Structure formats: C-alpha cells, structure tokens
Amino acid sequence: MNPNPAILKSSVDVMSITEREVRPDFDAAISDVNHNGLPQAVWARRGREITDHFTNNPSIKVRHVHRGGIWQFEAIVDVEGRELYLLMTHQNLKRLQKLFMAKGYSTHYLFSLLHLNPAPIFKQQELLPLDSDEEEAREEDCEKILGEFAGMIDKVYVVAFDYVDFVVAKGAVYLCDQAGSTINSFDISDMLIAKNVTDDDDALGSDRVKAPKKAEPLVKLKKKA
Template identity: 35%
Template structure:
C-alpha cells in the first residue's frame, strides 16, 4: 500500500493525531468532572476526546467526513471517510484489532462492525502466507451472511453506504500511555491481510490539545520506515 498523495497524508496525519490521545491526556479532566477515585469509563472519555479531535482535524476539508456511528447506547464508532476516493478508515488499537480477528478466525463469522465493513473489500486477495482455512459454509449460507453484513453497513451509514468503496484499518500500538507505532492495513472480506504500510514515523505523541497538526503544512511522508513494536521494546527492557 502506497501512501503518496497530499490528500492521503492529511487523512493519516489527522487520524494519528487523534489516536495519539491516551488516558494520560484526559485523566485530569476525568478526575475533575467525573470521579477522583474511580476510573470506570475513562477509556470512553479517551475515545470521546479523539472524536472531537478528528472533527477539528478535518473541519476545513469538505471532502473528508467523520462518521459518528451509534453502535450501542454507550458506544459509537468514529470513522473517517474520503468522499473523493470512497475509502473509509477504521481506527483501532493493535490489541483490539488482533482480538477481533482471532475471534473471527475461530468462529468463521463475527458480529463486529469491522466484519460488516470488510464486505466492501470482497475483491481483495491475501498476501502470501495470509490465506487461512475457515469454517466451510455453503454458497447459500455465505449469501445469507453477506446480506446481513450489507444490511449492517446500511444501518450504520444510511445513504452513504453505497459510496464506500474500500475499507482501510489504522492500527496503533501503545506502550506506557504513548502511541509508539502505526500501520495502515487492508484486509480481505475474511480478515486476511491484503496489504500493509508502516506509518509509525508520522506519529506525534506530544498531544497538545490544540487541534493543530503542523503550522507549516503537512510533513513529507517517507517511503520506508522500520516498525517499532511492543515486542521489540519488551526485549530491550
């Protein structure tokens, strides 16, 4: 996957700016307005702050929209949509995405929203070594499953459902309250990895809360960067 255009840089910069917000950035506000002795709900506040930050990042871009999708009474999804390309970006921590994928691989189906969205990637092929053997379903069963996925997409996006052409995952790794690594990943409709791009070098962990990315424009994107992972950090400790 090549991230080359300035438009794509704007999108990834904005997403990673928001995803760099962690509990340490909201805990003081949480203690002041919610509770000094109980952190239940703190993670919800992190995502709430990220949601506002995404709106701030893309406020000047008419062709970039942040979808605030109500999934339950207590939870919403904040996805970024590029109206020009039809790409929708789903935001994850690496641990959550791994858990969602592993559950699907074991059961062969999923009720997670990302599984529904991946119906849009039905034409993508897995990279070498990523093809997996899943629980076999008949053609009729697959048709029923995909119909449910399509209905779920329409429920989440309404009239925008048909405008989404491809799904891209933004997966961020964290260590001791800091975002340390980030990947752009495309998956097949069965959660098999189709392409991957390391964008860790674009992370700005010094979240200031001012909603600004860069005063002098977009930082240039490098072609190759080595991925910093939690595993490598743990080995160094």
C-alpha cells in the same frame, strides 16, 4: 495501497491522545477515585478531535456511528477517494482478526464493513462460508453503518496503533480482505516521530534562541601610551 496522507496524519494526532491527557479532566469533572468510563472518555475525546480536524474539509467527512446502548465510533470517509478509515489499537485489530478466522462470522462493525474489501485469496479462508441470512445481515449492517455514504465506498482501511505506558509507540495502516486477513500493510511510525518533534518545537517555541551579542562599552577608555 495509497491511503490519504491527510487522514493518516490526523489519525496519528488523534490516536496520540491517551488516558494520560484525558485523566486530569476526568478527575475534575467526574471522579478522581473511580475511573470507570475513562477508556470511553478517551475515545470520546478522540472522536471530538478527529471531527474538528475535518470540519471545513469538503472531501473528508467523519461519520459518528452508534452501536448498542452507549458505544460510538467514528468512521472517516474520503469522499473523493471512495475510502473509509477506522481507528483502533493494534491489539484489538489482532484480536478481531483471530475471532473472524475462528468463527467465520461476526456482528462486529469491522466485519460488516470488510464486506466492501476484496474477497479472500486463499481457499482455506473460505472453509466457513456465510449462509444467505448471514450475508444479508452483514450487507444490511454495512449500509446502516455507512448511512448517507452507502454505495460510495470501495475500500476500508484500518489504522492501528501500539501503546507503551499510555504513550503511542507504533502505528500501521492495514488493508484486510473480507475474512479479516491482512492483504497489505505499511508502517507509519515515522509519522509519530515527526509529530513528537513538532510537539517539542511547539512546547519550546519555534524560534531558536539567539546567542546574545557581546555588549559594547558605553565609554571607550584611551589606551595608555
């Protein structure tokens, strides 16, 4: 695994946005007594931020993918590396992995995109092979999701995060096989620590406060003989 460090850093920044940051604006603009739609507002803010991160980067693009009536997610494309990155909570990733293994098929966008990753290594993961219609539907959905980047992606990574009391606590990047099982992963929680240190420095000011110099008296008194 050799994921793009710039994308990982931006993922940490964006996924650090939670209801804690979005709720004041939501209360002011929509409702302070009914928070239906707040989780979607959080993802919308994250989508805006990740797009802003790479606006002027010719080698990294953000694709905005609509699913169903109102849901949308952002897929980050490393054009030169031929890789695609998805952001989600660790809880949701684990839920989807269990679903894929139990059902053998899903219309979820992650399952469609994992078509691009390596085939399962262990034969027991192939107990429920896809029929031709399911496989065709999966490939078509994958191409639809990728849009202009169809045929340009060789690998899909998932960058997933854990939260405690609306504060991001841990993060990791995953490479999964076509069945959704984890092939490899590594922890990026140290990037969260680095971000928190930077945020603290920005809040306090990057220049350290210098100790005041000892004031020189304006008039020097003569010493008594």
